[in-house]
Amino acid sequence: MAVTKPRVEDRVQVNVRISEKLADLLDAKRVELQKKLGKIPTRSQVVRMALEEFLGRGGRGGGSR
Numbered sequence: 001m002a003v004t005k006p007r008v009e010d011r012v013q014v015n016v017r018i019s020e021k022l023a024d025l026l027d028a029k030r031v032e033l034q035k036k037l038g039k040i041p042t043r044s045q046v047v048r049m050a051l052e053e054f055l056g057r058g059g060r061g062g063g064s065r
């Protein structure tokens with residue numbers, strides 16, 4: 001699973017606040033994804049991947065994996 005970066009002009013910033021528990025789960029997922037990606041993704045990359053999967057669309061060709 002490659003992490004692709006959308007072009008800068010295609011991005012909109014969305015700021016969210018999450019609980020400490022959710023942040024811990026997010027960090028655990030980052031470490032888990034290191035095995036697939038070869039590096040630890042940023043929190044933003046993981047949130048982006050989660051939103052794309054949840055919403056069933058995104059910059060990587062859709063939500064089906």
